[in-house]
Structures are given as structure tokens and as C-alpha cells.
Amino acid sequence: MLNDTKTPVSRAPSTSAAARRRHAPLRRRLGRGLTYLVAGIAIVVLLFPVYWMIVTSLTADRDLASFPPRLLPDFSQVGVYVDTLVDTPILLWLANSAVIAIGTCICTIVLAFFAAYALSRFRFKGQGVFGFTLFATQMLPEALLVVPFYALFISLGLLNNLGGLVLAHTAFVMPVVVWLLKSAIDGIPVEVEESARIDGASPLRIVTLIVAPLVSPSIAAGAIVAFFYGWDEFLFATTFVTDEGARPASVGLASFVGEYFIPVNQVMAASVIYTLPAIVFFIALQRYVVSGLVAGSVKG
Amino acid sequence: MRRRRSLTPYVFIAPAALYLVALMAYPLAEGIRLSVTDTSLLQPRDGEYIGLDNYKTLLSDSEFLGTLWTTLVYTVGCVVGAVVAGLLAALGMNRLTGHSRALRGLVIIPWAAPIIPVALISTWMLDNQYGVVNWFLQAIGILDSNVAWLSNQSTALPAILAITIWRIFPFSAIVILAALQGVPDELYEAAKVDGTSRLNRFRHVTLPTIAPSLTILTLFITIWSLRRFDLIWVLTEGGPLGSTTTLVIDLYQSAFRLTELGLGSAIGVIGFGISTVITAVYFVVQSRGAAATRRRHAE
Numbered sequence: 001m002l003n004d005t006k007t008p009v010s011r012a013p014s015t016s017a018a019a020r021r022r023h024a025p026l027r028r029r030l031g032r033g034l035t036y037l038v039a040g041i042a043i044v045v046l047l048f049p050v051y052w053m054i055v056t057s058l059t060a061d062r063d064l065a066s067f068p069p070r071l072l073p074d075f076s077q078v079g080v081y082v083d084t085l086v087d088t089p090i091l092l093w094l095a096n097s098a099v100i101a102i103g104t105c106i107c108t109i110v111l112a113f114f115a116a117y118a119l120s121r122f123r124f125k126g127q128g129v130f131g132f133t134l135f136a137t138q139m140l141p142e143a144l145l146v147v148p149f150y151a152l153f154i155s156l157g158l159l160n161n162l163g164g165l166v167l168a169h170t171a172f173v174m175p176v177v178v179w180l181l182k183s184a185i186d187g188i189p190v191e192v193e194e195s196a197r198i199d200g201a202s203p204l205r206i207v208t209l210i211v212a213p214l215v216s217p218s219i220a221a222g223a224i225v226a227f228f229y230g231w232d233e234f235l236f237a238t239t240f241v242t243d244e245g246a247r248p249a250s251v252g253l254a255s256f257v258g259e260y261f262i263p264v265n266q267v268m269a270a271s272v273i274y275t276l277p278a279i280v281f282f283i284a285l286q287r288y289v290v291s292g293l294v295a296g297s298v299k300g
Numbered sequence: 301m302r303r304r305r306s307l308t309p310y311v312f313i314a315p316a317a318l319y320l321v322a323l324m325a326y327p328l329a330e331g332i333r334l335s336v337t338d339t340s341l342l343q344p345r346d347g348e349y350i351g352l353d354n355y356k357t358l359l360s361d362s363e364f365l366g367t368l369w370t371t372l373v374y375t376v377g378c379v380v381g382a383v384v385a386g387l388l389a390a391l392g393m394n395r396l397t398g399h400s401r402a403l404r405g406l407v408i409i410p411w412a413a414p415i416i417p418v419a420l421i422s423t424w425m426l427d428n429q430y431g432v433v434n435w436f437l438q439a440i441g442i443l444d445s446n447v448a449w450l451s452n453q454s455t456a457l458p459a460i461l462a463i464t465i466w467r468i469f470p471f472s473a474i475v476i477l478a479a480l481q482g483v484p485d486e487l488y489e490a491a492k493v494d495g496t497s498r499l500n501r502f503r504h505v506t507l508p509t510i511a512p513s514l515t516i517l518t519l520f521i522t523i524w525s526l527r528r529f530d531l532i533w534v535l536t537e538g539g540p541l542g543s544t545t546t547l548v549i550d551l552y553q554s555a556f557r558l559t560e561l562g563l564g565s566a567i568g569v570i571g572f573g574i575s576t577v578i579t580a581v582y583f584v585v586q587s588r589g590a591a592a593t594r595r596r597h598a599e
Contacts, residue, residue, distance in 0.1 A: 039392055043406065049466070050409060052432060053421045068435045115316035122309035130317060137324055139575035141527045143548035144568025147555050148330035149323075151344050171323035174316065203308050232414040234530035239556065250416045254534050257423070264424060271417035282412035283405050290408075290474050 053275065057081070057268035064264050077265070084269040088262060092245065093252035094274065096162060097231050100248055103166035104230030105223050108174045112222060116181035117207050121190065134175040142172060142235050153240055160243040168236045173229040177222040184218030185211060221288040228278060249274045328572075335566035341559035354566035363542065364550070364567075371546040374461065375525040381465035382521050383514060386472025393473065394480045404477075411470035419534035422463045426450055453543045456536055460544055464531060468524070472517050479513035480506065519582045523575050547571040 056064075057080055058073035084090060118124070119131060149168055158164030188211070196206050212219065234250040241247050247255070253274060256267045282289055335354055339347025358364045393404045410418075425433050428448035437443040449459040483506055491501045529548045532538065538545035538553060545553070547567055555564025 035392075035395075042389065042392065043403070045466070046406060047409065049418065049421050049425065050413065052425055053417065056421070056424060065430055067430050068439070069430060069432050071432075111316040111319055114312040118309040118312035122306070124306075124309040127309075130313060133320060133325075135579075136576075137320065139523055139572060139579055140324070140328065141529075141548050141551070141568055141571045141575075143527070143529050143551045144331050144565065144572055145324075145327045146552070147334060147561050147565050147568070148327035151330065152327065154344070167323060171319065174319070178316065203312075207312070228412075228414075232416075234416055234534075235552075250414060250530075253416045253420060256420065257534060267420060268424070271420055275413050275417045278414055279409055279412045282408050286405055286408060290478075 050275070050279070053268050053271050057265055057272050059265050061263055061265065080265045081269045081273070084266040084273070088266065088270055089244070089247075089252065090249065090270045090273060093247050093249040096246060097248040097250065097274075099162050100165050100169065100233070100237075101227045101230035103163070104169040104173065105227040107166060107170040108177050108226035109219060109223055111170065112174050112177040112181055113212065113219065114207065116178045116185055117211060119178065119182045120185035121193070134178055137172070137175045146235060146239050149236065150239060159240050160246045161240075162246060162248075164240060165233070165236055165248070166230070168240075169230050169233055170226075173226045177226055180222050180225070181215065181218055184215040188214045217288050217291065220285065221291060224281070224285060224289055228281075231278065331565045332569055334562050335569045337562045339561040339565075341555065341561050344561065347562055350562070354563050355570075357563065358566060358570070366542060367545050367547060367550045370457065370542075370544065371526065373457065374464075374544075374546050375522055377457075377461040378464055378468065378525040379518050379521045381461060382469045382472050383517055385465055385469040386474075386476050386517070387514075389469065389473035390476035390480055393477050407470045407473050409470070410467050413467070415467070415530045416534060418463065418467055419531055422459075423450065423535060426459060450536055451540050453540050456540060456544050460532055460535055463535070464525075464528070467531070468521065472521070475513055475517055476510055479510040483509045515582070515586065519579065522578055526571055526575050547574075 055071070055073045058075060058077045059070055060074055060077050063070045063074070115130075119127065153159050153161075153164050156164070158167070192210055192214075193206050196210055197203075201209075232250060233248075234254065237248050237251045238254065241251060249270075253267070253270060256262050256270075334347065336349060336351060337347035338350050338353075389407060393407065396403055425431055426449040428434065428446050428451070431446070431449075433449070434443065434446045437447075438445075447455060449455045487505045487509075488501065491505050496504070526546075527548060528546070529552065532544055532546060532549055533552070536544045538549040548571065551564045551567040551571070553564075554560050554567060
């Protein structure tokens with residue numbers, strides 16, 4: 001095979017390749033056309049709901065109840081966004097979501113990183129049990145634990161408290177991040193740490209100053225996973241937060257369901273404000289997200 | 301790898317381990333305890349031990365058996381839908397070259413969008429008066445009149461399945477794409493030279509290489525489907541007439557609407573049991589498969 005690629009035939013000038021392509025049999029050209037068609041439909045299906053969210057947010061009140069619907073955004077309606085910010089507590093809700101997400105992110109990374117390091121670099125009694133427990137947490141339905149958490153949070157006074165939500169979310173997302181970071185640490189050679197240890201560095205210094213920078217892309221991936229777990233979470237938030245001022249955006253937006261005082265374009269404007277940062281973030285940091293997803297799921 | 305006895309690993313692991321004991325193991329134990337009591341949400345401290353009554357009630361209740369059936373349909377639908385859609389997307393993405401590679405980035409969008417806005421836009425798109433889906437299906441001649449997708453017993457579950465698959469297939473697409481990139485080109489070339497058809501190349505070259513990824517995906521999607529609450533809750537709350545009530549929806553309804561914490565916990569324990577069995581089966585099958593591969597290599 002390798003030899004083949006060195007023969008003059010496959011090094012033929014690109015013009016002749018183009019010529020060959022022009023004369024490609026009809027069947028193949030049809031095939032290619034079909035591929036593009038299918039790909040085009042797939043991309044439309046993929047993007048349409050998000051597009052429709054934006055279109056609906058930019059639709060005048062009178063056009064919302066038109067059927068057939070208006071298929072293009074009406075950019076003269078950007079005022080809907082101003083109205084949404086004024087008429088709904090969306091900014092307060094987003095701030096609450098941000099607090100929850102950042103809190104979850106910090107707690108998760110701190111707890112998970114040290115545990116992942118120990119799992120990766122040491123052999124110790126109870127390691128198997130700990131590893132299994134991490135996996136087992138993923139089988140637990142959040143809805144089962146919501147009941148005991150409710151009782152626990154009443155006695156600790158953590159209902160309507162953003163800190164309580166951070167505690168709960170961290171418990172669910174941390175095990176995933178431990179696996180993700182463990183497989184990252186597995187992938188870096190141990191020699192650097194050994195030499196630092198011989199130089200007399202303490203384990204804590206080794207972990208924070210040598211290992212952490214080496215796996216920083218995976219830490220970023222873990223941070224993204226944890227952040228968006230907190231940003232999106234709904235079940236615990238809707239159960240434990242009854243106070244409107246403490247609602248995160250997920251619960252706030254869900255409260256629009258069956259609500260007739262807020263027009264659909266404002267609901268969608270609020271949805272866009274809540275959704276777009278997540279999408280932009282994911283696309284911008286795609287490399288980390290993807291490697292994290294793949295490592296955390298397949299190797300874990 | 302250090303094997304010497306040392307306290308260091310325990311010190312590193314202690315915060316995470318204690319955290320999980322306090323906020324996972326303890327609540328789980330508490331959930332199991334509640335499941336054998338008649339605790340009510342209104343008097344959470346006054347529950348009394350009633351043995352397995354909650355479980356007996358559930359298993360003799362035809363509505364609960366319906367819930368199990370709905371859960372099964374939803375789970376299988378999610379797995380098949382998300383794996384097939386993810387596989388097709390991954391095969392397509394794998395063929396993108398040059399500038400069009402950038403299109404791969406788009407696939408992550410449904411996965412990035414938070415669930416609640418997804419539920420809201422889906423509700424609006426499926427609206428029975430002004431929904432764009434009804435308009436489109438009539439425009440291309442599939443429907444004659446508007447359908448109330450989410451409030452019709454026969455269409456609510458398929459609609460929720462479609463929305464769920466849209467939202468989760470990017471995950472399988474990304475995982476499968478990563479696996480596809482691990483298929484050695486030489487194998488394809490060899491198969492091409494042998495004149496193998498495209499379908500056979502897929503069956504004998506691609507599929508075996510990505511099979512491990514497909515199985516772990518199946519496991520993950522199964523467990524997630526058994527756990528999924530928010531999307532279904534915001535779309536239908538389990539209705540109409542219980543046609544979209546999965547285990548976790550039933551759990552939440554029982555505990556927080558009917559105030560029967562004990563009964564709700566029993567439903568949750570059953571759900572946890574099902575996930576555990578499925579995971580155990582996966583590991584048994586996987587270790588057998590690995591052993592078989594080792595034997596084949598040894599021969």
C-alpha cells in the first residue's frame with residue numbers, strides 16, 4: 001500500500017484529477033448530490049429549533065398568532081429583548097444560575113482533582129470500592145435522592161439556598177469529573193513527579209504545581225462539564241427553591257409554561273439569553289469538551 | 301506506580317470520599333429506608349415501618365406496570381434513535397474534509413443548549429394552533445389538519461422521544477466519530493482492493509472497530525434515559541393520561557404531588573435496581589467478550 005502511493009500514477013497532476021472528476025459517471029454524481037441533500041437536511045434539522053427560538057423572539061406580538069407562521073426574524077423587534085429584561089426577572093435568574101454554576105464548578109474541580117490523582121498514581125486499599133462507587137453514582141436517579149435531600153435540607157435550613165444546590169449538584173457531577181481527570185493523569189508520564197519528589201517537593205506541591213498544569217486541558221473540560229451541570233439543572237432547583245428571588249434561570253423559564261401574561265416572544269427572548277452563552281461557550285471550547293466527553297465516557 | 305504503604309492517597313481521596321458518603325450514600329440509605337415506610341411529605345418525621353407494602357402495592361398496580369412499559373419504550377427508543385442518528389452523523393462527519401470540517405462543530409449545538417429552553421421551544425414548535433411543525437407537515441402534504449402533539453395520548457411519547465434524540469445524539473456522534481478515526485486506513489484500503497462492497501466494508505471493517513464504543517454508548521444512554529426528568533416534566537408532566545409517565549416522573553408525582561414520600565422512594569429504588577442490573581449485565585457481557593478476544597488471540 002505504502003509503495004503504491006509513490007508510483008507516478010497517483011502523483012498525476014491535479015488538473016487531470018479534476019478532469020476525471022468532471023467526467024465522473026452520472027451515477028456517482030447523483031450519489032454525491034444525494035449526499036449533499038441528506039447532509040443539508042441534517043444540518044437544517046440540527047439547527048432549526050435554535051433558529052426558531054431566535055425567530056420567535058424576534059416576532060411582533062401580532063405575528064405570533066399567524067398561521068402559517070412567519071419564517072424569518074423581524075429585526076425591527078429587537079425591542080422585545082429590552083422588554084424581556086425589564087418585564088421578567090431573567091437577569092436575576094441568570095445571576096442565580098451563574099452563582100450555582102461557578103460554585104459547582106469550583107467544588108467539583110477541587111474535590112475531583114485530588115481524588116483523580118490518588119486513583120491514578122497510587123495503589124491502596126479500598127481503591128476498587130471507591131472506583132466502583134464513583135461509577136455507581138451514575139446509576140442513581142436524581143429523583144430518588146431528591147426526597148432524602150429534601151429532608152436533609154429542611155433540617156440544615158438549606159431550602160431556598162443557592163449553596164444547598166451547589167452541594168447537591170457537586171455530588172452528582174463530581175464522580176464523572178474524577179473519571180475524566182483520572183484518565184488524563186494516567187496519560188502523563190510519572191517521571192517528572194518522581195524527580196520532583198527526589199528533590200524533596202511535598203505531594204501537595206507536586207500535585208498543584210506540576211501535575212495540574214500538565215492536565216490543564218482536562219481540568220478545563222471538567223470545569224465546563226461541572227459548570228453546565230449547575231447552569232442547566234432543574235430538578236433539585238425546582239424542588240428546593242420556592243422563593244422567586246432565589247430561582248435559577250431553568251426554574252424561572254419553566255415557570256413560563258402555562259403562563260399567559262408573558263408573550264411567547266419574550267419567553268423565547270429569555271430562552272435565547274439563557275441558551276446562547278452555553279452554545280457559544282461549547283463551540284469556542286469544543287476541543288476540550290469533545291476530548292473530555294470521549295475520554296470520560298469511553299476510557300472511563 | 302508507587303506501591304509503598306502511605307497515607308498520601310487517603311488524604312487526597314478523603315474529601316471526595318467523605319463528600320460522597322454524606323451526600324450520596326447517606327441519602328441513598330435514607331431513600332431505601334423511606335421506601336419501607338408510609339412517610340408523607342406533610343409529616344416527614346412521622347413515617348412508620350410498613351415492610352414491603354409499598355413494593356407490593358406498586359407491583360400489583362396496573363398503572364405502575366404501565367409506567368414500567370412506558371419507561372421501557374422510552375429507553376429503547378432513546379438508545380436506538382440516538383445511536384443510529386449518532387452513527388449516521390458520525391459517518392457523515394468523518395467524510396467531511398478541508399474547509400467543510402468546520403461543520404463538525406455544529407453538531408454539538410443541541411447538546412450545549414440547556415434543557416428547559418429546549419422544552420419551551422419544542423412546545424412552541426409543536427403547538428396545535430400556531431406550531432411550525434404542523435404548518436410544515438401540512439405544507440408538504442403529510443398532515444391534513446393540526447395535531448396537538450403533546451396532548452394527544454398516541455403522539456406525546458413519540459414527540460418526546462424525537463426531542464430527546466435531537467438533544468442527545470450529538471453525544472453519540474462525537475463518541476462514534478472518535479472511534480471511527482481509530483479505524484486504520486490500511487484496513488479500508490485492503491478491503492477496497494479486495495473489491496468488497498461498501499456495505500460489507502462497513503460490516504466487517506468499521507463495525508467491529510467501533511463496537512466497543514457502541515456498547516458503552518448504549519449503556520450510558522440507557523442509564524440517562526432511566527434518569528431523565530426535566531425534559532419530560534416540562535413538556536407533559538407525564539400526561540396526557542399517564543402516556544409519558546416514566547419511572548422518575550411517577551416517583552416525583554407520587555412524592556411531591558400526592559405527598560407519598562414512602563411510595564415515591566420505593567419507585568426510585570426500583571429504578572435504581574433496574575439500572576444496576578443493566579450495568580451488571582453490561583460488565584458481564586463485556587468481560588466475556590474480552591475473554592473471548594483473548595482466547596482468539598491465544599489460538
